[in-house]
Every structure is written in C-alpha cells, then in structure tokens.
Amino acid sequence: MSDEAHGSGTVAPDDASDAGAEAPGGGDVPLLELEHVSVHLQLRGGVGTRGGRLVHALDDVTLVLAEGESLGVVGESGGGKTTLIRCAARLLPLTAGSVRFEGRDITRASRRALLPVRRRMQMVFQDPDASLNPRKRVCQILATPLRLRGVARKDVDGEIASLLAEVGLSAEHAQSHPHELSGGQRQRVGIARALAMRPRLLLLDEPVSSLDVSIRAQIVNLLADLRRRLQPPLAMLFVAHDLAIVRQVSDRVAVMYLGKIVEVGPAEPLCEKPLHPYTEALLAAVPAPDPSAGLPRAMLAGEPPSATAPPAGCRFHPRCPYATEVCATVEPPLVEYPDGRIAACHHPRNVSDGEIARAEVSPASPLSAAARMPAAARGRCG
Amino acid sequence: MSAAAATPRAGAPVPSPGDGALLGVRDLRVRFHGEQGVVQAVDGVSFSIRPGEVLAIVGESGCGKSATALSVAGLTREAQAELSGSVSFEGAELLGASERRLRAVRGAQIATAFQDPMSALNPVQRVGDQIAEQVRAHEPVSRAQARARAVAALRQAGVPEPELRARSYPHELSGGMRQRAMIALALSCSPKLLIADEPTTALDVTVQAQIVAELARLRERLGMAVMLVSHDLGVVAGLADRVLVMYAGQVIEQGEAREVFEDPQHPYTWGLLGSIARIDRERPRRLPAIPGSPPSLLHPPAGCRFRERCPHAFAACVSPVELRARTEHAGHLDRCLLSGEQKRSRRVVEGRIGL
Numbered sequence: 001m002s003d004e005a006h007g008s009g010t011v012a013p014d015d016a017s018d019a020g021a022e023a024p025g026g027g028d029v030p031l032l033e034l035e036h037v038s039v040h041l042q043l044r045g046g047v048g049t050r051g052g053r054l055v056h057a058l059d060d061v062t063l064v065l066a067e068g069e070s071l072g073v074v075g076e077s078g079g080g081k082t083t084l085i086r087c088a089a090r091l092l093p094l095t096a097g098s099v100r101f102e103g104r105d106i107t108r109a110s111r112r113a114l115l116p117v118r119r120r121m122q123m124v125f126q127d128p129d130a131s132l133n134p135r136k137r138v139c140q141i142l143a144t145p146l147r148l149r150g151v152a153r154k155d156v157d158g159e160i161a162s163l164l165a166e167v168g169l170s171a172e173h174a175q176s177h178p179h180e181l182s183g184g185q186r187q188r189v190g191i192a193r194a195l196a197m198r199p200r201l202l203l204l205d206e207p208v209s210s211l212d213v214s215i216r217a218q219i220v221n222l223l224a225d226l227r228r229r230l231q232p233p234l235a236m237l238f239v240a241h242d243l244a245i246v247r248q249v250s251d252r253v254a255v256m257y258l259g260k261i262v263e264v265g266p267a268e269p270l271c272e273k274p275l276h277p278y279t280e281a282l283l284a285a286v287p288a289p290d291p292s293a294g295l296p297r298a299m300l301a302g303e304p305p306s307a308t309a310p311p312a313g314c315r316f317h318p319r320c321p322y323a324t325e326v327c328a329t330v331e332p333p334l335v336e337y338p339d340g341r342i343a344a345c346h347h348p349r350n351v352s353d354g355e356i357a358r359a360e361v362s363p364a365s366p367l368s369a370a371a372r373m374p375a376a377a378r379g380r381c382g
Numbered sequence: 383m384s385a386a387a388a389t390p391r392a393g394a395p396v397p398s399p400g401d402g403a404l405l406g407v408r409d410l411r412v413r414f415h416g417e418q419g420v421v422q423a424v425d426g427v428s429f430s431i432r433p434g435e436v437l438a439i440v441g442e443s444g445c446g447k448s449a450t451a452l453s454v455a456g457l458t459r460e461a462q463a464e465l466s467g468s469v470s471f472e473g474a475e476l477l478g479a480s481e482r483r484l485r486a487v488r489g490a491q492i493a494t495a496f497q498d499p500m501s502a503l504n505p506v507q508r509v510g511d512q513i514a515e516q517v518r519a520h521e522p523v524s525r526a527q528a529r530a531r532a533v534a535a536l537r538q539a540g541v542p543e544p545e546l547r548a549r550s551y552p553h554e555l556s557g558g559m560r561q562r563a564m565i566a567l568a569l570s571c572s573p574k575l576l577i578a579d580e581p582t583t584a585l586d587v588t589v590q591a592q593i594v595a596e597l598a599r600l601r602e603r604l605g606m607a608v609m610l611v612s613h614d615l616g617v618v619a620g621l622a623d624r625v626l627v628m629y630a631g632q633v634i635e636q637g638e639a640r641e642v643f644e645d646p647q648h649p650y651t652w653g654l655l656g657s658i659a660r661i662d663r664e665r666p667r668r669l670p671a672i673p674g675s676p677p678s679l680l681h682p683p684a685g686c687r688f689r690e691r692c693p694h695a696f697a698a699c700v701s702p703v704e705l706r707a708r709t710e711h712a713g714h715l716d717r718c719l720l721s722g723e724q725k726r727s728r729r730v731v732e733g734r735i736g737l
Contacts, residue, residue, distance in 0.1 A: 076586045077557070182675050183443065212442050212613040217657035217671030224668060241586045244659035248669065271661060285591035286661040287616040291639045293662070295598055295620035298591040302542065303556050 029103035031201055031235050032065040032088055032121075036367060037097035039083050043308065053308045057083040059259040060097070060366035065201070068233030072250030072267065074243050074282060078304050080259040081239040085203045088237060089121055090114055102200075119149070122194035126206035128186035132178040138164075138189055139174040145196035159196070166229075167192045168222055184215035191222065201235045209240060220248050243279075244286045247271050255279045258304050258315040260366065261334065265341035273350035275343035277320050314346065322347045330372055334365035348374050403430035404574055404607050405454065410467035412449050412458055421679045423449040425631035426467075433574065436601060436608040438618035438639070440654065441628035442676050450628070451577050451611045453477075455494050456484040471575070490520040493568035497580035499560035502567075503552040509563045510536070510548025513570045520571050531570060539566035540596045558589035565596065572604065579611045594621060615651075616658045619643060624713075627651050630677055630687040633705055637714030647708060647716035649737055650688045652729040656736025663734055670736020686717065693737065694720060694728055 039058040058080045065071050073081050086092045087099060090106055098107040101117055109117065125131040132141055142160045151159050161171045167188040178186055187207060194202055204223075208216040227234055240246050246253055247267045255263040255270075255278060263276040274280045284297035300319050305311060311318050317327035324347065332344045337351060338358045344365070348356070356374050412424035424446040431437045439447040452458045454469050456476055469476045471487060479487075488494075496502050504512055513532035517523060523531070529548070536544035539562040552560055561581065568576055578597065582590040598621055601608055612618050618625065618639075625642040627635040627650065635648040646652055653672030674691040677683050683690055685700040692699070696719075703717040720728070729735050 076588055184675060213616070214442050214613070214654060214657045214672045215675075217659070217669040218673070220659065221668045221671060241588075242659070243587070244661040247661065248659040248665060268665065282588065283661055285587045287587075287591070287594070287614075287619060288660065288662050289616040289619045289643060289655050289658050290662075291619050291622070291643050293619070295595055296587075296591040298588070298595045300588050301592070303558055303589065 028067055030064045030100075031067045031069070031102060032063075032237070033098075033100040034061055034063045034084070034087065035098045035100070037061045037084075037087055037099065038095045039080075039087060039092055040095045055307045056259045056310055057307060058087060059310070060368060061256075061259075061261055062097075062364035063254060063261065063264070065235055065237060067200070068227075068235050070227060070236040070238060070249060070251045072246035072253045073237065073239045073256060074241065074246045074253060075256035075278075076241060076304050078258070078307060079256040080307075081241075081256055082205055083259075084256070085123070085205050085237060085239055088201075089118065089123060089203055119197045120199050121201040121203055122197050122199040124187075124190050124194050124202060124204045124207045126209055128183065128190045129178070131190055132186060132193075134178055136177070137174065138169075138176050138178070138181075141178075141189060142174075142193055142196055145193055149197055163192045163196055166195060166226070168218075182215070183211055184218055187211065187215075187219055188222065191219075191226075195226070199234070200232070201237065204236060204238045206240055207238070208245060209242075216245065220245060223249050242286065243271065243282045255282065258307055258310050260315055260344070261364070262316065262345070263341070263343040264334075264364075265343075269339070269341060275337070275341055275348040275350060276316075276345045277322050277347075277349060278316050279343075280349055281319075314344070322349075326372075331366070331369045332374075333369040333371060334362040335359045335373060336362040344369065346372070346374055402432065404433045404435075404472060405431040405609075406468070406470045407450075407454065408468040408470075410450060410453060410469065411465065412446070412453050413464040415462040415464065419680045422631050422682065423679060424453065425682075427626075427628070427631075427633055428467075429626055429633070429636065431575065431607050431609060434601070434605045434607055436610060436621050436623050437626060438610045438612060438622035438624070439626045439628060440612055440615055440618060442613055444676055444679065445628040446631040446679075447611045447628050448579055451494075451579050451609055454609065455488060455492055455577055457494070486520075489516055489573075490571040491573050492575045492577065493571070493573035494577045494579070495561075495564050495568045495581050497583050499557075499564040500552060502564050503560065505552055508549055508551055509555070509566075513548075513567050516567060517570050532566075535566040535570040536563065538569060538600065539563070540592070541566065557585055558592065561585060561589070561593055562596070565593075565600075569600065569604070569606075573606055575607045575609065577609045577611070580613070581610075582617055583613070590617065597621060614658070615643070615654050627654065630682050631679055632687060632717070633715070634688065634718075635714075635716040636705075637711060637716075641709070641711055641714045645709065645714075646729065646735060647714070647725055648688070648718045649692045649694050649720075649729070651716075652735050653691075653737035656731060656734070660734070666732045666734070670731035670734070672737055686719075694724075 037058055038060055041055045041057050043053045043055055073084060075081055094107055098105055106117055139160050142163055143156050146156050146159050160174055164171060164173055169188050208219050238249050250267045253267045253270050254261055257278050263279045271283060274283060281299040284299045287296040313329045314327045314332050317323040326346050332346045334342050334344045336342045337355050342362050361371055408428050410424050410427045414421045414423055427450055441447045453465060465477055510529060510532040513535055514528035517528040517531045533544045533548050536547055541547050541562045555563060582593050610618055610621060622639045625639050626633055629650050635651050656670035672691055686703045689695045689699045698719050703719055705715050705717050707715050
C-alpha cells in the first residue's frame, strides 16, 4: 500500500492496542484498531430552538479487528453502530481517540492520504437504492472502481463478468439499470462494487435490514461464501440490529448501547451465555419460528434514551431489570473474564463467583469508568 | 375498471368458509394493468377469518400478500386494478360495494395499520387530532369526547404519557412510537378486524418484540380478529392461529399455525423457515434458504409456480397443482406433489427445516 499518512506517520502499536479482545492470529498487526474513540456531534438548532446540543454518538470505544476476521456490531438504533463504521472509514472527524488501519494511524490523515486506505476498506450500505446511481447500468457502476484500481480498459468487461459471478448474478445483469433489479440483486451489486477494489476490509452498515427474510438469508450466505473463498481472507465489520443475523456472519460480536460497548466476545458463547443484561434482552427479542416458543420476550420497555443526555452511571440502568443503586451512579468498567469475554456490568449474568474473582479490568475499558469490579455473580450459571 | 360482482368460480378449491366467519374471501383475483402488460397479483385466493382469530399471510415481496390485504380493505380501486371474486364481511359483500358503504366499514369495523407510519399519518396534524377526527367520522361524539378517546387509544397502544403524545406531530415521535400511534389510530373505533401489513418490518428487533407483544395483548383484550401480513415466519409464529403462505399470487400452503410450522408441506415454506437465522439453534454454515428470486407475475410459469427455484421439482410439477389437503389434517392444504414421506425426509437440512 502506498501511503502518505500525513500528520501521523506510522505509529508503533502500543500496549492498549489489542484491548478489544484477543484477536485470532495474534502477533501480526491488527487490520483495524479503534482506540478510545469518541465522536460528539453538535446538533444544529432547528427553527426557534436554541440548538447546540451535543450528541454523544460514540463514547470511548476501543475495538480491534484482526486480519480476515468478521466482527459483528449489534444494538438498537441510536446505539452508535453506524457512527462506529463511519469512524473506521474516517468519514467523520473523531472528537478523541485514534484509528489505525494496517498499523498506520489515520486519525488525522488528509483526504489525499486516505485515498489508498479507502481502497482497501470498502462500504456496503443498508439501502442499495440510495447507494447505486439510478442512471447507470450495472456495468458502469462496476467499471468505475475497476478503473480506479488500474484495470486495463480491455480487461474491464472480463472483470465485471467475474465480479457478477462472484456475487451470484449472471452476466446479462451487467446491462441492467438498478431499478430493473430486485432489492436482493441490487444489494449484490452493492457488494460487487465494494469487491471491485479488492479490499481487505468490508464495512457493512445494516446490509440486510431492508430485505425480505428469504433474500436476507441469500445475502448472509453470500457473505459467508465470500469469506471462505477469497484469498487473502476478507475481514468484515458487520453492523445490524438483529443478533441472530449478526451471529450467523460473525466470528466475534460487539454489543453497543448508547455509544458505548457493553459486551464483546466470540459469537457463540456471547449468544449462549450473555454476560450483559442488554445482550440478554437483545437475544430475547429475536422471534423464533416456533409457535410453541410463544412470543419473543420484550424485556426492554421503550427505546434507548437520548444520546444528548446519556444517563449517569451505567447507561443501560434505566431500562435494566437487574439495576441497583450502584448502577445509577458508578460507570461499570469493561471487565475481562478468564475465558476472554468482556462486559461492562456491575451484575453480570452467566458467570460464577470464581470467574469474577479471576476477572480483570480490560485495557479496552473507557477511561471514565470506575475500577470497581462486579461484587458477586447474579445470573444463572451454566 | 370497476370491481366485478361476486362470481365465485365453480370448482375452485375453497376451504370451508365456516359458519360465523367474520371475513370470507373467495377466489379473489386482482389484476393490475401496467405499461408492460397485465400483472396477476392475486390469483384465486380463498380464506376466511373467524372473530378474534389471527390469520398470518406470509410470503416474499411481490407474492400478492399486500394486494390481498389491500383488496379486503377496499384500497385497490385504482382504474388500472381489476378485481373479481368475493370479499364478504359479516355476510355483506365488499368487493362491489359503493365507496360510501366502504367508508362506513373501513376505519370503524375494518382498520388498517401499515409498515410505514409516516405515510399513514398526516405529517402536519397532531397525532391526537388525527385519531379524534377518525372517531368523529364514525361516531356521533363531541370534540372533547373524541379527544379523550384519542388519548385512551394511545394509552391502550402502549404509548407512555398519552396526553402529552396526543399533542405531538408524527415527526416528533420515534419509529416505535409512531407505529404505536398508528395502531392507536387503527384501534380507536374498536374494529372487529385489524389488517396489519408488515407492522414491524422497519423496526429494530427490540421494538418489534414490543409491538408484537402489544398486538397479542390487544387481541386478547379486545377480541378483535387480525390479518397479519409479513415476510417473516418468525414474527408471526407467536401470534398467528392460522397461516397462509403465498407465492406468485397463489396460496401454496395454509393451515393451523402449529401444523404449518411443525409439519410444513411445501418446499417454499421449508425455504422460508430455513431463511430465518435462529438464535435458539446451533449456527449452520449456511442458512438453508431459497435460491433465486420470485418469477415475474407478467408471465407466471405454468404448473407449480415455485418449480424453477425448487431443488425437489420433478416431471409432474410442470402441470398445475391443486391446493388441497394432503395430510390427515383437513384444514392443512398445500400445492406440492411430493409424497408425505418424501416431504418428511427432504425438508430436514442439517437438523432443521430448510430447502
């Protein structure tokens, strides 16, 4: 990768870098590192309002993505998932913290310096209608990134055909306009366009939320196939509000609530034995296609409070069924348990007293959090 | 083109409408005349809903589920739409009914709630006023009484601080709250039938769980029947008494919810079930989902319409397949020619139902 990462230069990875969790394939430089990243956005005042309120879109988030890893980010609307993706692509200025890609600090890199970086991280958006130019044919949509990559004019057609095959479209779709395709086919074009740059990281922002279940499953399968097929393996940061979908596509999952990470862990244990009550609530909300299972449990009343005035202490405490006094006043640190799972909760679920005794505050913990460890296990264990 | 009068076709397989059905739909056909030709959106759909019953209509985009629901509500009366068959509500025919008669039924006895509340709510009118307006359109009550009814309806739909919210404009509410406001609007005249078209599709899972729970609670308390339209069998599982699976304008399977979920007969239903990422099961390498996309309704394929996407299709599938009972349950109908044994063995993929 050629680069002129300006204003920062290469920064030697320091201790706090792999805080998010043990990245598989340790030893190498992680692909993407977010360190204590905060994004506070100034709201514009509307007509007749005073405006100027600060939205804490992202608050002291530390996450690491290893080469070829798939990390799912899950949470409700307004949790900061999209902001996180935009930070990773440096589409937003950071209020605090740093972003490194392939070991290089890009926190303050100029647009020019970001060009080669962005080629290696490509985005797929929720709404393919809004992200594909309606006046261009699929072949034109795909040719632009191919030329940017330096593919010779005579080779472009062949590359387009193989890209379309890669995402499960036929060669004749090259001549279609986006409106002639179904929603699922359009999303495939969106993925093909991202792949055209041969990225090492795909940033997927709710890529299946607006699709039918049947089409959603096809896209999820396509992403899994791509990860198996592509060499070197493609890393993914996959954002969604549905934990069942996130689990299907992710090696690890990060759960976000109101701009903070509340739990990180390998996908399977996180869904089987969630530590954080919020994770538990997200799991309970997933409907099962089984009439005898009854209704999904709506454990959470209402919606997340406004990020302009996040609650003190644990941000989840006003909606948490297990909250106690301490939750309202003391911000829980991200605690790392012996099996590598990480959660920020004073009363974690599914851990034993022994595990709590051996737990430590994670280096990914927000700087503002207290050092207070959970006192005793609460939830059922095992 | 006006709606043709009720002309149920003889020989069409019609499930027994049952005595005392609240809604009876017989051989409903909806055709839209477009630039490229005639689209047969609904092709001979028959079903009934009993008072207090929840019927789910499930299928992919473009399968005709919304067109069916909208036709029942009398909302497909554009010039380019051509309707035939029969839709009877409490014994009275709605398909050829006058606009005036429809208006009396719609809102008061048949209410609708849609996927996108922003397109159903008036953006420049306070939420409470919209509900009050509907109440006054159907019942001789004073302004103050109507306003009180609006607040009560909002409270009933689970809107916190309903007095305050009644004075809000739709844009001031969150997505989940807007959905509740629309449900409140739908429920304000105590309808006997609520038509909910993808009521949770645009929502977060957490809010979706709340709305589904709310619908279940309201149905329990008010005893209203619900026609629930969705692309997601997972969402309807906890609510539906009966399920109708539609594909390319036709019903391809219908029956009691338990039978359709536990003993699904049609490969398309298997695929819809397989498409759901299940949190309560082990994670499969791939979801056993449906390949390809639905056929164009301009030229629906002959024979079984699902044939081209079905890995189990065989020679006989090229001729039309009738919707009829093929299991020991008389009310469980499907359009698949595979034998019961073939179905039982072929629908299991990696320990779960899939395609």
